[in-house]
Amino acid sequence: MTENNHRILIVDDEAGMREVLQIVLENAGYQVMAAAAVDAAIAFLEKESVDVVVTDLYMGKDRTAGLRLLAYVQENQPMTPAIMITAHGTVQSAVEAMRLGALDYLQKPFNSNEEILLRVRRAIEKRELTRENLALRLEQTRNLQIDSMVGNSASFRKVLTMVRQVASLPSTVAIYGESGVGKELVARALHSLSPRSEKPFVAINCGGIPETLLESELFGYKKGAFTGANQDKEGLFVVANGGTIFLDEIGEMPAVLQVKLLRVLDNSAITPVGGLSSVTVDVRVVSATNRDLAAMVEQGNFRKDLFYRLNVIPIHIPPLRERVDDIPLLARHFISKHAESMGCPAKPLSPEAENALLRNDWPGNVRELSNALERALGLSVHDRIELDDLPPHVREFQSTPASPPVISEDQGIDLESVVSELESKCIRQALEASHYSQQKAAKLLGLTPRSLRYRLDKYNIAAE
Template sequence: MIPTSLLLVEDDDSARTVLSMELKRLDLEITVVGGGQEALESMRTQRFDLVITDLLMAEVDGFQVLEAAKRQMPESQIIVITGHGSIDSAVRAMKAGAFDYLTKPIEPEVLSLTINKALERKRLLGEVEQLRAQVREKFSFENIVYASPAFHRALELVRKVAATDASVLIEGESGTGKELIARAIHSSSPRKNRPFVAINCGALPEGLLESELFGHARGSFTGAIANKKGLFEEAQDGTLFLDEIGEMTPALQVKLLRALQQGEIRRVGENRHIKVNARIIAATNKDLKDAVEKGSFRDDLYYRLKVFPIMIPPLRERREDILPLAEVFLKRAREKHKRPAKSFSPEAAQLLMNSLWPGNVRELEHAVERAVILCSSSEIQAEDLPPEVRVCGAPPLKPSKSPKKRKLSKI
């Protein structure tokens, strides 16, 4: 196990000696320097998990050490110590990224507790970054399974728009993987390290959807017992995915349009405006152009969202993707349910290929998972598949030949 490294920056000889003795009891790998300039030089050649720096020092002060540490070692935790504490300097240090601000003399128990909390925060931040990296990898373009030219063409458009900040409208039937595409765009964009926040606009009534998107103030309606951030704020500097945007009511469409045009929102029950900066990716399984013509969807919002439209073809129009996707779903379900199935029989594979899949990729995934659960051997058979797949995917019956007509006299 790699020992925790700590840099102590203190220009006062007696304070440096006392702190060094206390730190040596904590089983840390300690580097001690007598000033800010030495600290800058140490950080150029070595990375530290934790930095404890005095604030008031000649030439290079603690604020400069703090700023350099956060710039060069953003994952490091910085504890500022000073014998001349003030509210202004404490606020400035915390705004610059310090984990904590302690005034001398520092009790050994307080120092030990603060260090442990700082290291725990560093550990948690590391775990969060690991999870984010796993999510980015999971939803990267490289992990999207396809073999068809139709999906390849759609994906080429997706790759081009990912690097921009343009609004995207993803159109396609239910179950085609619109959210997967939205996540891939986010994971390949400059905003990839910021939040990806998704909401289904058709799953909530108007009042609740408004509160979810824009937030609300305490007491603004029955049950609003505290102030609540909306998803626009939660997605700050990241991506907000609005699924089933075609289900949004006209009144909410107006508020959404205002947020997109002005870059600000107003919580329910509040008068103040809050600046927001989130990339918008919307998705729909409806014909929004038809909805605009019928007057159920605002044309100005439609064109604001449709800066870059992407149409995801249904699975029946990209049959080359069926078996590659089915193989991925089989592997996933086998590991999840600890079942023996490893492949499809030729008959089962043919049924999968022939089915129309009205529920698209989602229906295929569920059908394969069901088959994996039912299958008791290493090969999924036709009878393991859902009845609707067996019926829809079966080859059409050949028409029987009509008997030759015979004369009545020969009967």
């Protein structure tokens, strides 16, 4: 039987033992590598990976050789199972070996060749299983993250695609959008979908904190750096090492700190306040702002060099009023979310209430929509959420005639989605105005009933 090329590393100082193991395992179809000492084994493992390590405990006079190798494997390749073999088995070394992550423990001489083959086969099976579980868990958290971002409009789908594409890159990302559009949600998704997901995601708001405090938060300080610095403090860049730092409201960062941040981005090294030496860090920087950074650069309010460094991958999240198609989905999502936390059943929206949500301009974006629905659900006494349950300003919102979006040299639009959003808005209004008579709505829009029905289908508009 061939065991499909799994690689086994044998470590034993006795040539005879190495040979026996090599023959037995090679006959079973494994690829076998052998080392006579721990240092040689470690040097090998630094360059190559194997599927199982089989190691002796005592080597030469070194009574802890095998344990050192185990510790190395556990620290550097925790997914690789190790089997400890020894003629000098004591309960204590077995316990120690297990503590260091050995999967199995075997006494020399073996009863049969089958015994070692069985152990190796079992080790490989166990490792494959752990790998599969890990991959499955990772996949689940990924789906969870992407699933928590609700929206199906063309422009939101573009954001999602962008998030998926750039999550695995090390490049800095700058997220732009009005307050409450989901900038932090996107930043968290970028982290969870990245290879850094097991390491920390650290968020800090750069606005509203005094400059000196922000500096010591970001970069840390040394004991005695200033009055009150009674001990060293780690900066968030160090805390986030290996992971992601989210610099929220980056537009508010004071000029002095902009220079320091630029230095960190250029050198991947930070110097704590009052410190003499720097520490190297590996942190992905994701920033966010609701301000127009490019315009701030033009006006001399934000450093140009820092802007370029942060803006490697820009992600623009459009305001909710420009992606009306997302409103019904988001509304349903928030109703069930709030219902769950309030411990009450979720309710549907009446068509009038839904229309009011669609017509609103949502200056506070998704956050405002979520708050409005939380309130509505709490107040609602019927089995549907009615117009009256919505906050007065949402209920009574009067839209001004639509004006075309701004188009400039560096800011284009997606004409089709702008036009279809306007079109679906007009249709919803006509339906409401005609009390959901399709015949009358078609008349109000100058359409034939048939072409109205076509559009209702196209935009997935419910017309009771």
